[in-house]
Amino acid sequence: MKLANDLRNLVNRDDNLGQLVLITILVFALMAGLNPEKFLRPYNFESISYVFPELGLLSIAIMIAMLTGGIDLSVVGIANLSGILAGTFFHQVIVAHETPDGTVLAYVAAGVGIALLTGLAAGLLNGFLIARLHVTPILATMGTAQIFTGLALVLTGGPAIVGFPAYWGFIGNGKLLGLAVPFLLFLAAAVAIAFVLSRTMLGINLMLIGTNARAALFAGLRRERMILYSYMLSGLLASLAGIILSGRTNAAKSDYGTSYLLQAVLIAVLGGTNPSGGRGTVLGVSIAVLALMFLSSGFQLMRFSNFLVDFIWGAFLLLVIALNAYRNRTR
């Protein structure tokens, strides 16, 4: 009974969420209808569950930045840099077929640590520029994106870093309890972030700061510190996305996933995040990713090129936004 109430509150609280769920179902039905044999195969959903997490994490990362009215355009750069740093580390310490298995596992754990630390450090830089020096988020993260990508380029010299250890590949390609490992990671991260946003001081602070930064000052909120933390959190998520991405493709390159950035921003907004701050949920963003993944998967199965899928994403976003605006106006 309580669950039903909670669920009802959830949907009622945000009309747009309800609309989003409806749209997702419609998209699913449409894709299934257009291509039932291929779309509805378990294999299709399985492959979605492998690709969805990277994008999902990046979208959540951007949502977090948007909560305070900012944005993080460097998430893809952070993801790539994290993967590349881990890869470089592996190449230094692991000699294929010689290093004992147990040691490799330890190194992989260390690699994860390095990647995540990269994300935190990158987020720290972003947060410092934005919260302390008061640089506009768009410009600050544009600049740091160049720096991170640039550093990645310096480290690789251009070509991709390949040859990650098998354990690393497991993160991106493995299965655990019948589900894709990256998907489980995403779920864990999403639940954690949702928890942080609704049940911890950091999350509540971010919502308040995003709603009214001036009133936040008068209420004694530590604005700068909270904003700093939020960008570090975004950086952490981005680096996790980078781990998964390089694990899945067994390669890390300085210019991977450039289309992800645009998509992540669109997904965050589609998922009900207000780019001016104060509103955004993990649930909304996750559903939006799902909707868009169904959309692209469906079209890809129909042999539409990736480019055309981009076109459809853009059109979809603008359509939904126009729909929202129309509905909000007549209210």
Added chain:
Amino acid sequence: MSREQNGAAGAPAVPRTRGRPDPVSDILIELRDIEKRFVGVRALDQVSLAIRRGQIHCLAGENGSGKSTIIKIMSGVYGPDAGQILVDGVPVARLDPIAAIRHGIEVIYQDFSLFGNLTVAENLALGHELREKRRLVDWRAVRTLARRAIDRLGVEIDLAADLETLPTSGKQLVAIARALMSDPRLLIMDEPTTALTRREVETLFRVVREIQRQGIAVLFVSHKMREMLEISEWLTVIRNGRKVAEGETGRFDEASITRHMTGQDLSGEPYRWRPAADGKPPRLDVRGLVLPGDTGGTDFKLEAGEIVGLAGLLGSGRTELALALFGMVPGHGGQVLIDGVPVRLSTVQEAIARGIAYVPEDRLTEGLFLAQSIERNILVAAYDRVTRGLMLDRARARALAAETVAAMQIATPSLDKPVGQLSGGNAQRVVIGRWLMTDAKVLILNGPTVGVDVGSKAEIHRKLRELAQTRGLAVLMISDDLPELAQNCNRILLMHRGRLVGEVAGGEASEASVSDMLRRLS
């Protein structure tokens, strides 16, 4: 340096001092029995008022009293649901903004509708250029137009300066100059003296008198009484959508106007306070507080249970004092002691931790998170009390918020409602109530009942007295509402140009004394 009158029918200059009402034919615009409803709420109820040619008329009322609606009806933005508008004695069937301007009615709103990133000259000339439907900009013509407009006011402003470099008073003068360019017969000014220093107010009044000399009537709409008393000849007071008083300004004083505006009756007991004989140090002891850029310091003490008023003219430094005590002015000099212990107040967090609470002037932009829930708005300053480590204790949070709602008697069916949906009085209670949980020792309120309906005002006052007495809070109440101060403070301090210049004991008599002292200061 008298100017030619353009448009106005050669009306004689109206003397500055309060004189006899002019004959009926001198009425420029008249509202008769105006009614206006918005979604079931009656904004205006049988309101009648008349503005005479060349008259400086003040329309007094609190926020939400209906004065903004009157302005909008006079300027054609709204149409009345009932009643008549007469211009020059002739009823006007439909008044829309363009027709209003053609009749010679111009409005200057509080935000001036000017462009900070453009020069003064361009701001002045823009409206004219657009009206002429030009395509190209002739900068020489712009400068000439601008010079002429500024000269008409008799003030000096650098035409080439970007508007945003001007102080508020300068921007206001530019707004006035721009309004004059369409040769109005009535200039309506909405809350013109907000954010002006004393000297700037004097300049404004000089300009207003110059405008009057040119035969233009001025309607001041305001709730700041001191200056209105000084400049206007006729006063109309609006409360709850009804006209409750009108007459020659000379017949009113600050206190009587405020009482008309708020409808407060003073039948209740004035606040009394007796010092506790426990030898404890004062809750707040301010010694030689100096704000950056000021010379000389401020000294005063507040004991537990006191409600001390702080009165003063605009620009007297009261808000700055409050902000300094709240940790927003890290560069201040002097010493502040709380319960006898010297404290450093260089950040807001420090001030709150030391027990200082501040209810800001403008609750909409400084106090409330409109889209967030009532619970969040209440808990915002005290989340550390409901978190264990990193995690929020939801049950405890809810319980504390509910307690506060009960304690402050906030009327709401649910704690999850966005606070923006609450009435002014309830919202203000949320802002005050949030400090109940921070172990506050000193509560500073800046305009505690501005924009709050009368019933809520009384309740908030009761609440404040209760908080002072039962929790031993020392309350500092900054207000321009003299009756409010007289009724609720056991003593009233007077501030002028950043210094404390007087003190009066609370109670009924204080209204007159304070009013007097303020008058002598201005």
Added chain:
Amino acid sequence: MSLRIFHRSEAVIAAVLLLAMILIGLVNPAFWQLDNLFGLIRSNVVIGIMALGVLMVLISGGIDVSFPAFAVAAMYLTIRAMLALGYDGVVLPFVMATLIGAALGAVNAAFVHYVRVIPLIVTLGTGAMVRGFLLGMVGASQINIDRMPKPLIAFARSELVGIGNGDGTHYGLTAMVVLYGALALAVHLVLRYTLVGRSIYALGGDAEAARRVGFDLRRTTFFVYGAAGALAGFAGLLHSSMIWLANPRDFAGLELDVIAAVVLGGASIFGGRGSVLGTLLGVFMLVMVNNSLIIMKIDTTWQRVVVGAIVIVATAMTAWRDRKRRI
């Protein structure tokens, strides 16, 4: 009195630019050689024309990240059309490219004005759509020099000044710089001397006040985004004429560089401020930094990092300048 000139941001940027040039020249005097300078100027043209459009959008308080996609689309469609029709002129293709860009820009304007979505999101969406459509439907193959329409190439080859090296190689100052200069002048004149131009500043300064004072904001919005699209389309075709290549994947990631250049040139990201002169300087700065790292013998892989660092330093400075406008 002498310090007053430094209150103008353009003066500050010019000073910084000069300083940077001197520094680079010290590291490698080859910087000052005519062929390098001519090359630099040439590199300015396409980016500069696009930047002019972005400048107007920024002044109006908006932002546009779709212009590279529009540029490439206009370019590719025009050239494909030329090839299909066997068309041989120069003027008409540029007209077509400009019109395509303007039409796409109008879509942006419609969403910004009528649907009232924030420009960043709108232009992200339209940019994605256009690029996706172009690469997906029209074709992803690039058109090499052997198939490029000759008249276009010949046009872009024209030079103002030609200088021959003794060994038979040749360098010159491209005549395209005249086009660039003319467009810059035109934009400047519009911004300064037309009411539409002033309406852009008004809109960026205070949209509500602009509406109240009587500006037709619909006209302003359509003008701004339409012009940005038009200039992008023009620049796109010019670009492929100058590099003898029509690559539909071109200009990826360019939006951030151009926006950075315009902001570097003194335009405020909040709107209401900016000038053509500043943009010209900002673009020159950006192009120079990009090109000069080679001259300074800095490894090209470090290029991104250096550019990023410069963007950050510059934007930190503009943040300090704009500090009054934040909360």
